[in-house]
Amino acid sequence: MPEPTIRSARPDEYDAIAKLWMESWCSTGLEAPSGKLLAILKERVPREIANGWSLYVADDGGALAAMLALHVPKLYLDQLMIAPSHQGQSLGRYLLAFTRELLPDEIWLRCAVGNEKAWRWYEREGFVLEKEEADPTHGRMMKYYRWKRPAAAR
Numbered sequence: 001m002p003e004p005t006i007r008s009a010r011p012d013e014y015d016a017i018a019k020l021w022m023e024s025w026c027s028t029g030l031e032a033p034s035g036k037l038l039a040i041l042k043e044r045v046p047r048e049i050a051n052g053w054s055l056y057v058a059d060d061g062g063a064l065a066a067m068l069a070l071h072v073p074k075l076y077l078d079q080l081m082i083a084p085s086h087q088g089q090s091l092g093r094y095l096l097a098f099t100r101e102l103l104p105d106e107i108w109l110r111c112a113v114g115n116e117k118a119w120r121w122y123e124r125e126g127f128v129l130e131k132e133e134a135d136p137t138h139g140r141m142m143k144y145y146r147w148k149r150p151a152a153a154r
Contacts, residue, residue, distance in 0.1 A: 004058035024081035113141040
C-alpha cells in the first residue's frame with residue numbers, strides 16, 4: 001500500500017479533521033465520542049491554527065487518514081492522531097519522520113498518562129520523559145517528553 005500524502009490541511013477540512021481527532025482520541029478508551037466533544041474540537045482547530053499551529057493531514061487517496069499539528073517555533077508536536085481505520089499500519093512512524101524533517105534537532109510533546117499505547121510508542125521512538133503533571137485546563141495527568149537528535153547525527 002502506498003504511503004498517504006502528507007500535506008497542509010485546508011480550511012474546508014477542519015470539521016472532518018475535528019471528527020478524525022475525536023475518533024482517534026476516543027479509540028484510546030479515555031473518553032467516549034459525543035456531540036459535545038466534537039463541538040469543542042471543531043472550535044479548537046481554527047483557534048489553534050490562529051495561535052501558531054501548522055496543521056497537516058495524511059491524505060490517503062482523498063480520505064483523511066491522520067492529522068498532525070505542530071507548533072514549529074516552540075519545537076512542539078501538539079497532536080498526532082490517526083483515524084482508527086488507519087491505525088496499526090506504521091502511519092505514526094511516517095508522520096514522526098515528517099515531523100523530524102521540520103524539527104530536526106529537538107521535539108517536545110505531551111501525552112495523557114492513561115494513553116499507555118501512545119507514550120510507550122514515543123519512548124520506543126527515542127523520546128525521554130521529562131516530567132509528569134496535571135494539565136491546568138482539564139486536570140488530566142500528562143507525561144511530557146523530549147527528543148533530541150543524537151550528537152553523532154548532527
